[in-house]
Amino acid sequence: MKADINEFLTALKAKTAGEKEFHQAVQEVVESIWDVYQQNPRYKKAKILERMTEPERVIMFRVPWVDDLGEVQINRGYRVEFNSALGPYKGGLRFHPTVTLSILKFLGFEQTFKNSLTSLPMGGGKGGSDFSPKGKSDNEIMRFCQSFMTELQRHIGPHTDVPAGDIGVGGREIGYLFGQYKRIRNEFTGVLTGKGLAWGGSLIRPEATGFGAVYFVHHMLSLLGKDIAGQTFSVSGFGNVAWGAITKIAELGGKVVTISGPDGYIYDADGIHGEKIDYLLELRATNNDIVEPYAEEFGAKFYPDRRPWEQKVDIAIPCATENEVNLEDAQLLVKNGCFLLAEASNMGCTADAAEYLIKAISYAPGKAVNAGGVAVSGLEMTQNSQRLNWTREEVDGRLHIIMREIHDTCVRYGREGDKINYVKGANVGGFVKVADAMLAQGVV
Numbered sequence: 001m002k003a004d005i006n007e008f009l010t011a012l013k014a015k016t017a018g019e020k021e022f023h024q025a026v027q028e029v030v031e032s033i034w035d036v037y038q039q040n041p042r043y044k045k046a047k048i049l050e051r052m053t054e055p056e057r058v059i060m061f062r063v064p065w066v067d068d069l070g071e072v073q074i075n076r077g078y079r080v081e082f083n084s085a086l087g088p089y090k091g092g093l094r095f096h097p098t099v100t101l102s103i104l105k106f107l108g109f110e111q112t113f114k115n116s117l118t119s120l121p122m123g124g125g126k127g128g129s130d131f132s133p134k135g136k137s138d139n140e141i142m143r144f145c146q147s148f149m150t151e152l153q154r155h156i157g158p159h160t161d162v163p164a165g166d167i168g169v170g171g172r173e174i175g176y177l178f179g180q181y182k183r184i185r186n187e188f189t190g191v192l193t194g195k196g197l198a199w200g201g202s203l204i205r206p207e208a209t210g211f212g213a214v215y216f217v218h219h220m221l222s223l224l225g226k227d228i229a230g231q232t233f234s235v236s237g238f239g240n241v242a243w244g245a246i247t248k249i250a251e252l253g254g255k256v257v258t259i260s261g262p263d264g265y266i267y268d269a270d271g272i273h274g275e276k277i278d279y280l281l282e283l284r285a286t287n288n289d290i291v292e293p294y295a296e297e298f299g300a301k302f303y304p305d306r307r308p309w310e311q312k313v314d315i316a317i318p319c320a321t322e323n324e325v326n327l328e329d330a331q332l333l334v335k336n337g338c339f340l341l342a343e344a345s346n347m348g349c350t351a352d353a354a355e356y357l358i359k360a361i362s363y364a365p366g367k368a369v370n371a372g373g374v375a376v377s378g379l380e381m382t383q384n385s386q387r388l389n390w391t392r393e394e395v396d397g398r399l400h401i402i403m404r405e406i407h408d409t410c411v412r413y414g415r416e417g418d419k420i421n422y423v424k425g426a427n428v429g430g431f432v433k434v435a436d437a438m439l440a441q442g443v444v
Ligand code: 2IT
Pocket: 090, 091, 092, 093, 162, 163, 164, 165, 166, 167, 193, 346, 370, 371, 373, 374, 375, 377
């Protein structure tokens, strides 16, 4: 079995040299689904895996714009339309200097399985740019978004491809992108999600990724006979996902003691709650991408250039970016008594950290834990099609059900003795639906 997997991966790597994040994401899925693949000769005959690992379409384009000093700037824009077996391509846009084709291919590949797990009719895609919003003025961000959409609009549409936000793309950017799409196409449609409430957005979408992650953790804890209340949490990041997770944990009686940024991390022994949670939004709005000011504001401790995983906690929820927990971090967490790690970031753990955590504690991967964000994007699309806005209770109620069902799927496909292998459960559960749809739709 190992030899066959290696043969497949060697061929993939030869075709996609240098795309190391993409290789990491594919390897994890292939190892999880290999048994199912072998048991189903129809998949092999139709070359489902070879097709699934080749994006249906990749669009790369120049994004020229003029900065506040009148200088011309050039960035690269991307949209990876990975898989449309289950619905229109769906997934976020990331604006960050680390964006490469490899990063967006890994994210688009993961998105395909994540979207499948939500049970909503969405294919997988991802896009973005190496543009850095850090330190940019509002006008510069608007001009960049307008230039980006001037090209992207040719390739997307409410029945074709529906982007949303990711790192560096929030409500403000979605507004500028939507405005430019509407102006060029002369159409008011649900072509993007994460829109403002007055112009087609959904209640709970800003909270959805973080809330959904905590609902998922609640189900993981239930299986262990435990509860959120009374547990101590470490969280990384201080953006939209961390904000949503901390809000829900505080509401349910848990205590979050860390947040982090590119500059280091904060340890707040008293826990992050109340006005401290609102302050995260202020900090984000400064566009400086540093977390240190929290320490001065609330008298907490700041550890420059370090990661929060060295603190003693019960539960860790990485909410920042890929590969933010390495093997050493994972071992330190477990040594200090951490018994559960749920990734709210996409591929938050390195491959060796994930392998270790599967055996050591209760560990769940991003494509299951953070699926609440795209799930509520799917519900935003439904509301746009109906030309209706649902109540907060309606959306949150559906989010609860979706997260419970994703957890059920992980348990169904991931049970190994008295443990749940959530990585296997999520990968097999997500894969089977996409593979069967591809079989039904022929060689396309
Ligand atoms: O990683 C993700 O699932 C997202 N950034 C959200 C995608 C979406 O379409 O809402």
